[in-house]
Structures are given as C-alpha cells and as structure tokens.
Amino acid sequence: MNIAPLTPGFAGDVTGIDLTKKLSASQVAAIEAGMDAFAVLIFHDQDFDDDTQLAFSRNFGELEISSGGEMSKPEDRRLKLEMADISNLDRNSNLRGADDRVRLSALGNRLWHSDASFRAVPAKYSLLSARIVPASGGNTEFADMRAAYDALDEATKLQIEGLVTEHSNAYSRELIGFSKEDYGDRNQDKLRPVRQSLVRTHPVTGRKSLYLSAHIGTIVGWPVPEARAFIRDLTEHATQSCFVHAHVWRPRDLVIWDNRTTMHRARRYNDLGEIRDMHRSTIRGDAMTALQQEAA
Amino acid sequence: MQISALNPGFVGEVYGIDISAPLSLDQVAAIEAGMDQYGVLVFRDQKLTDEQQCEYSRNFGELEATLIGQMSKPSERRLGPVEMGDISNLGPDGKLRGRDDNRRMYALGNRLWHADASFRATGAIYSLPSARVVPGFGGNTEFADMRAAYDALDTATKALIEDLVTEHSIAFSRAELGFDDYGEGNADKIRPVRHSLVRTHPVTRRKSLYLSAHIGTILGWPMPEARAFIRDLTEHATQPQFRHAHQWRVNDLVMWDNRTTMHRARRYRDLEEVRDLRRTTIRGIGLTAAQVPAMAAE
Numbered sequence: 211m212n213i214a215p216l217t218p219g220f221a222g223d224v225t226g227i228d229l230t231k232k233l234s235a236s237q238v239a240a241i242e243a244g245m246d247a248f249a250v251l252i253f254h255d256q257d258f259d260d261d262t263q264l265a266f267s268r269n270f271g272e273l274e275i276s277s278g279g280e281m282s283k284p285e286d287r288r289l290k291l292e293m294a295d296i297s298n299l300d301r302n303s304n305l306r307g308a309d310d311r312v313r314l315s316a317l318g319n320r321l322w323h324s325d326a327s328f329r330a331v332p333a334k335y336s337l338l339s340a341r342i343v344p345a346s347g348g349n350t351e352f353a354d355m356r357a358a359y360d361a362l363d364e365a366t367k368l369q370i371e372g373l374v375t376e377h378s379n380a381y382s383r384e385l386i387g388f389s390k391e392d393y394g395d396r397n398q399d400k401l402r403p404v405r406q407s408l409v410r411t412h413p414v415t416g417r418k419s420l421y422l423s424a425h426i427g428t429i430v431g432w433p434v435p436e437a438r439a440f441i442r443d444l445t446e447h448a449t450q451s452c453f454v455h456a457h458v459w460r461p462r463d464l465v466i467w468d469n470r471t472t473m474h475r476a477r478r479y480n481d482l483g484e485i486r487d488m489h490r491s492t493i494r495g496d497a498m499t500a501l502q503q504e505a506a
Numbered sequence: 507m508q509i510s511a512l513n514p515g516f517v518g519e520v521y522g523i524d525i526s527a528p529l530s531l532d533q534v535a536a537i538e539a540g541m542d543q544y545g546v547l548v549f550r551d552q553k554l555t556d557e558q559q560c561e562y563s564r565n566f567g568e569l570e571a572t573l574i575g576q577m578s579k580p581s582e583r584r585l586g587p588v589e590m591g592d593i594s595n596l597g598p599d600g601k602l603r604g605r606d607d608n609r610r611m612y613a614l615g616n617r618l619w620h621a622d623a624s625f626r627a628t629g630a631i632y633s634l635p636s637a638r639v640v641p642g643f644g645g646n647t648e649f650a651d652m653r654a655a656y657d658a659l660d661t662a663t664k665a666l667i668e669d670l671v672t673e674h675s676i677a678f679s680r681a682e683l684g685f686d687d688y689g690e691g692n693a694d695k696i697r698p699v700r701h702s703l704v705r706t707h708p709v710t711r712r713k714s715l716y717l718s719a720h721i722g723t724i725l726g727w728p729m730p731e732a733r734a735f736i737r738d739l740t741e742h743a744t745q746p747q748f749r750h751a752h753q754w755r756v757n758d759l760v761m762w763d764n765r766t767t768m769h770r771a772r773r774y775r776d777l778e779e780v781r782d783l784r785r786t787t788i789r790g791i792g793l794t795a796a797q798v799p800a801m802a803a804e
Contacts, residue, residue, distance in 0.1 A: 308728060314731065315730070317733075317734045318730070387722065387730050387733050434611075
C-alpha cells in the first residue's frame with residue numbers, strides 16, 4: 211500500500227490495496243496511520259457492494275445509523291439503515307423531482323459541514339463509495355480544520371479556546387429555507403441541539419482543529435446573531451482555497467475522511483437530469499467533545 | 507480633481523476637491539463619471555457636518571430614508587432626519603450599545619455581503635458614509651465588484667441566470683443570523699420585493715450580478731435550491747480577485763454604487779470602541795423587475 215500526497219499533509223491517493231477483501235490488522239493500522247497523517251484518503255477502483263463496504267468500514271469502529279435513514283419510514287428507504295443514501299434517487303431508483311422534500315433537505319450538503327456533528331457523540335470517519343457519477347459537477351470539497359486552526363492569529367485562538375457551540379440539523383437546513391416543520395412530527399426530537407467544543411484535539415496526533423459545521427446555530431453564552439456572524443467569519447477563514455481540496459469523482463472511488471479534522475461539502479450538478487449514486491458508511495466517534503445540557 | 511486607482515477599474519481615490527463646499531455641475535459630472543468608471547470612490551480628509559453631507563449627497567439624486575430609521579420611534583434615534591443612516595454602535599444617549607441590544611443584533615446583518623436597500627423595489631443608487639469616529643482595530647468595509655464577477659461567469663451560468671428574478675427582504679438577511687425582532691407595526695416593511703438577478707448599468711451598459719444577503723429565493727425555484735444557488739454565486743462573486751478592503755480613517759467619505767457592488771462590514775470590538783459612520787443614500791430610479799401589485803415594500 212502506498213500513499214501519494216495530492217494536497218500535502220491533507221489529501222492522499224492510496225494505491226496497492228483491494229479494500230473489498232478482508233484486511234489484515236497491519237493493513238488496517240496502515241490506513242489509520244494514513245488517516246491521521248492526511249485526514250482524507252482516496253482509493254480508486256474499489257468495486258464495493260453494500261455488504262463489502264460495511265464489512266470494510268467495521269475495521270475502524272462501530273457503524274453510525276444514517277440520520278436520513280433514521281428520519282425516513284422503512285418503506286421509503288432505498289438502502290440499509292447503516293448506509294446513508296447520498297443519491298438523487300427515490301426508493302424505486304427513479305430521479306427525485308424538483309420539489310421532492312428529500313432532495314430539498316439534501317441540498318444542505320452543499321454547505322460546509324462535518325458529518326453527524328448534530329449528535330452528542332459525533333462521527334469519526336465517513337466512507338463514501340461512488341457507484342454512479344454524473345458527467346460533470348458533483349465534486350466533493352474538503353477543508354483542513356487543523357491547518358485552518360494553525361493559521362488563526364493568537365488573539366482568535368485565545369478567544370475561541372473554551373467556546374462551546376450548539377449543533378442541530380435544523381440549523382443548517384434553516385439556512386437554505388428548509389423549515390423544522392418539514393422534517394415531520396415524528397422527527398422533531400432528532401433536531402434537539404447538542405453541544406460541541408469549537409476547538410478539539412485529535413486523540414492520536416494531539417493536533418488541534420476547528421470543529422466547525424453548518425449545523426452550528428449558536429455559541430453557548432453568546433447572543434445568537436453575534437455567534438452566527440462569528441461562526442461565518444471562522445468558516446470563511448477555514449474554507450479559503452489554501453485549505454481546500456476538491457475531489458472529482460470517478461465510479462468505484464472510495465474516499466475516507468476524518469470528520470474530527472475536516473469539513474466537506476458537495477457541489478452542484480444536474481441532479482434533475484443525471485444520476486449521482488453514492489453510498490456512505492459512517493464510523494461513530496468515541497466520546498463527546500463537550501458536556502451536554504441536562505434534558506429539560 | 508484627480509482620481510488615482512486603488513484597485514484598477516473598481517476603487518479610486520479622489521484628490522483635489524473639497525466636498526463640504528457647494529460643487530459646480532462640472533464637478534458633480536466628474537464625480538459621476540468616476541463612479542461609473544470605478545464603482546467605489548474614496549475621498550480622504552473631508553470634514554463634514556450632517557448638513558454638509560446631506561447637501562453634498564443631494565447632488566446625485568433624492569435621499570433615501572434608512573429602513574431602521576423608519577422602523578424606530580423618534581426617541582430611539584440618535585441622529586435627527588431619517589435620511590441620515592446611523593451606522594454606529596451608539597444608542598440615542600450617545601453611549602455604547604450593550605451586548606444584547608436589539609439594534610446591535612440588527613446591525614450585525616451588515617457583516618453579510620449585501621447591496622444597500624435591495625429590499626426596496628427601487629433599490630439604491632449610491633451610498634455615502636462619512637467616518638466620524640473609527641475604532642483602533644477592525645471594522646473595515648469590504649467591497650466586491652459585481653461587474654467583474656458577472657464577466658467571469660462561464661457562458662452556461664450566464665445563460666441560466668439571464669432572466670432570473672429574485673425576492674429580497676430585510677427579514678431574509680436577518681433570519682440568517684437568527685434575528686426576527688422588528689417590533690410592532692413593521693410587518694409591512696419586511697415584505698419581499700423583486701429584482702432582476704442580472705442588471706445593466708444605465709450609463710456604462712455593463713452587466714452585473716445583483717446579489718445581496720437580502721435575497722430569500724428565486725421566482726419559480728424551490729427555496730432551498732434557490733438559496734444554495736445564490737450562496738454559490740455569492741461565493742464566486744466575493745472571491746479575493748473581485749474584492750477591495752477599505753480601512754477607515756476619520757473624515758473619510760466613501761461612495762459606492764449599489765447597482766454594481768456588494769459590501770460588508772468586518773468585526774471590531776464594538777462593545778468597547780466607538781465606530782461612528784453616518785450614511786446618506788441615493789434613492790434608486792425605476793424597478794429592476796415587475797412587482798407583485800400592492801405587496802412590495804416601498
């Protein structure tokens with residue numbers, strides 16, 4: 211297995227390994243070491259189906275249930291609950307229409323975010339496998355939250371050190387005009403904000419990073435508008451082109467990223483005319499990043 | 507009067523004119539020609555009273571009242587006429603506003619990229635803030651050139667946006683930051699108005715993107731799709747190569763054309779330091795798009 215840097219210290223291109231086969235402990239350790247060194251790893255020509263993708267993913271921890279799946283009725287799901295359906299297809303594998311609610315909610319993925327930051331124990335890795343890709347557009351962009359943290363001035367580092375943010379899926383969707391009510395009655399409890407530290411430290415490398423996400427709605431103890439304006443400024447800083455790597459998808463690409471040290475977003479494509487079918491497995495994190503509020 | 511380029515084709519600094527004194531028609535025409543050529547003009551060392559600022563501004567058209575002035579009771583206003591926009595962190599008593607002050611929360615919306623008064627059916631032509639007190643650090647105003655941003659779009663995007671009409675309201679930009687407390691009797695002032703997404707400058711005939719944080723949707727589009735698209739366009743249009751940062755000095759007057767630019771304020775220590783800018787605004791002429799009859803805010 212060899213890793214060639216695409217963006218030094220951030221995105222690496224991995225060759226010489228077939229991830230659909232059972233891996234040895236040392237192979238798994240090498241991938242994890244690569245994840246710690248880079249944060250985003252790209253593997254080409256990995257011919258996964260859902261079972262082999264889930265089996266590979268379990269090497270890195272417990273699987274997270276997808277929030278989209280969890281919020282859908284079983285009969286509306288195209289994929290298993292552990293497999294997030296990052297596509298523009300409905301359960302009959304037809305393209306979703308312009309006003310389809312699932313389509314509109316999924317547009318929130320075009321905002322910079324960290325997967326499952328709206329869970330008290332947020333996600334560690336996301337593993338996204340490209341099954342069908344559109345002819346143009348639909349890139350995924352990644353931003354390096356360690357480099358973005360390092361580049362802050364000392365005054366800002368000091369100011370943000372102890373800050374705690376509140377995250378909910380409802381906040382990111384509200385930004386694009388998808389309202390809380392649109393989630394349906396049965397999902398309102400899944401929108402309760404959770405708390406996260408704004409600065410987090412990677413458990414292996416010890417490097418600090420900004421824990422930013424479109425799911426942030428406020429900073430504990432701050433007036434909401436001031437918190438949001440400040441988070442926007444930090445996000446703008448952290449997603450400058452010098453911190454960003456764009457991935458152009460090919461079929462059978464598998465990309466793994468560490469949600470603890472990166473943000474990502476999807477870019478626009480002709481989703482009413484072309485299929486983009488990606489399957490995402492997600493590894494649950496080990497711990498909370500901040501104390502939660504007691505249930506009201 | 508001379509203009510030297512601070513940012514070629516976008517921002518010019520003007521020398522050799524005292525704008526506190528009455529101007530000749532030729533001088534006014536020269537400033538207007540400079541505005542058409544650049545989009546933003548900076549005048550240094552112009553010590554102005556509110557009256558002189560209003561008088562200078564009237565050379566360019568009718569003065570626009572500020573929305574927050576119209577939304578406030580006279581006792582809540584620090585400056586007299588509603589045509590004098592209070593771009594400061596001071597209350598009517600002249601003291602710094604507190605952290606949770608409603609007007610402070612409202613004003614934080616100025617940190618989003620916007621065109622002034624795009625929430626009015628007629629929009630605004632020029633904005634002319636004069637700096638009376640500036641903080642020791644921060645509080646820059648940044649400008650983005652919507653003509654250059656339009657020119658740099660690919661052909662497919664230009665074709666896609668050519669006839670799109672957007673809806674603007676102050677409520678959209680403020681909702682982004684979680685603010686919705688306008689007080690009683692102001693519901694009519696937050697009704698959306700319509701604007702063309704691409705507009706053409708009446709003198710230069712150059713096309714520009716008419717973007718603003720006040721945009722809430724595109725007519726005929728699902729709202730989330732419209733918002734995601736407008737965010738992408740805004741990100742494109744505010745890239746560093748289209749941008750200029752103005753660092754304020756006391757007695758700066760900066761004029762910008764809201765038809766061809768966006769701007770935003772940057773953070774400063776507003777709970778501790780005074781920043782007192784006073785802004786006059788020239789009312790727009792004509793509509794950029796047909797309105798819903800009897801619905802749009804004036």
